[in-house]
Amino acid sequence: MRRGYQPPLLYRQVKRQVRRRVLHLTPPQALILSFIGLSLLGAVLLKLPMASHAHTTWMQALFTAVSASTITGLTVLDVGSHFTLFGQWIVLGLIQLGGIGLLTFGVLIIHLTSGRLTLRNRAAMQDAFNQSGSIDLQHLLRVLFGFIVLTELLGTLLLATQWVPEMGWGKGLFYSFFHAVSAFNNAGFGLASHSLAAYVDNPLINLVIPFLFISGGIGFAVIADLRAKKRFHELTLHTRLMLIGTLAINLIAMLVLLLLEYGNPDTLGALHGWGAKLWASWFQAVAPRSSGFTTMDTAALRPVSAFFIMMLMFIGAGSGSTGGGIKLTTFIILLVATRAFLRQQKTPVVLGRSIEANTIVRALAITIIAVLCVVAGTFILMLTEDGLFIDLAFEVISAVSTTGLSRGVTPGLSIAGQCTMMVLMLIGRVGPLTLAFMLANPRGRAIEYPTGRVNIG
Secondary structure (H helix, E strand, O other), X not given: OOOOOOOOHHHHHHHHHHHHHHHOOOHHHHHHHHHHHHXXXXXXXXXXXXXXXXXXXXXXXXXXXXXXXXXXXXXXXXXXXXXXXXXXXXXXXXXXXXXXXXXXXXXXXXXXXHOOOOHHHHHHXXXXXXOOOOXXXXXXXXXXXXXXXXXXXXXXHHHHHHHHHHHOHHHHHHHHHHHHHHHHOOXXXXXOOOOOHHHOOOHHHHHHHHHHHHHHHOOHHHXXXXXXXXXXXHOOHHHHHHHHHHHHHHHHHHHHHHHHHOOOOOOHHHOOOHHHHHHHHHHHHHHHHOOOOOOOOHHHOOHHHHHHHHHHHHHOOOOOOOOOOOOHHHHHXXXXXXXXXXXXXXXXXXXXXXXXXXXXXXXXXXXXXXXXXXXXXXXHHHHHOOOOHHHHHHHHHHHHOOOOOOOOOHHHOOHHHXXXXXXXXXXXXXXXXXXXXXXXXXXOOOOOOOOOOOOOO
């Protein structure tokens, strides 16, 4: 631009309006627009001829981009065979950006360039991590990125000991890195058409992959708390609930699936030896916590097992993590509040700590919204698609919880069905975060109304 040149007045007015509107976005608005923008950018890149071996429609590109950005894992295409190496790198980039959140990257850049966090940036970070109150976000950022790099690098190196000898250095290392990033971010995208079914009884795969998605799904606030404190009783209530709850729900789920599927000739019944059955039960028990990987054919599960996995997907992973669902602590709070009601206790108590009424309201609101999304999504798919109710409901819950497990319905969805699933995936990724922000910042009423009595139950 030559010296002294002034852009046209219209250009300057449009630029001023765009800057004013962008700077005045609330954190929930910025979060939603970030994921939508990332999905649209990913769709454009995946539509490029160099990104795939065969023709990719705009709907296929958009669905894949939304699924990767929301770290869901549901696909209408086989990522390993349809996309080129360039396309697979695009998918990997969308998973990484969507997993830890675009706002996290934005705030990190602001922090590095300005040396401080503004109130708006601090609110955005609290929204992204589903936190309220005073927390050391700068410290959380440092711990977060250090933990991500170290965990994904460790996962890549461990997986490389399996896949480099099988595939060679180039393909083996990329294969390992792709699955490490996908697992840590609870995305569930794999490069094999049958996920990890070929390694159903492989100890390394059955330990490393779950370690990665449990690490990513337990919540970054928990990781920071564990790093700062050495003794269990010093940990926050949230951290203790997550550790106890994760251990309990994984062991219970493993036992239940082992009993339900033991005699199924299409799943555990086809495996020889207790070792293989236990490994398969373990993987299927922890995978519904939002990871999306599987070592067995999910469509071959008995209906009762599929229903049980639907409940696990709905509960999901930890708050402020790469996982989805209503979150494990939300489920625990609902159980604790129900127990207090049945015992006629005035205040719910867990692990020696009372639970605030506002926390219970948040848990109820998030759960009800998730239930409404599941009901609405299932209703729409029953109108637009052919299939059994449990298969359609399974797919909807998988989308809302951003899990990615499938009973084979998603690849055959109509355009209307794909659009419905994309909306559900976006809601599942940003909905609870947005709701948490709104509930954490209540607006006071100028008018107080008299109390009314309503009969319940």
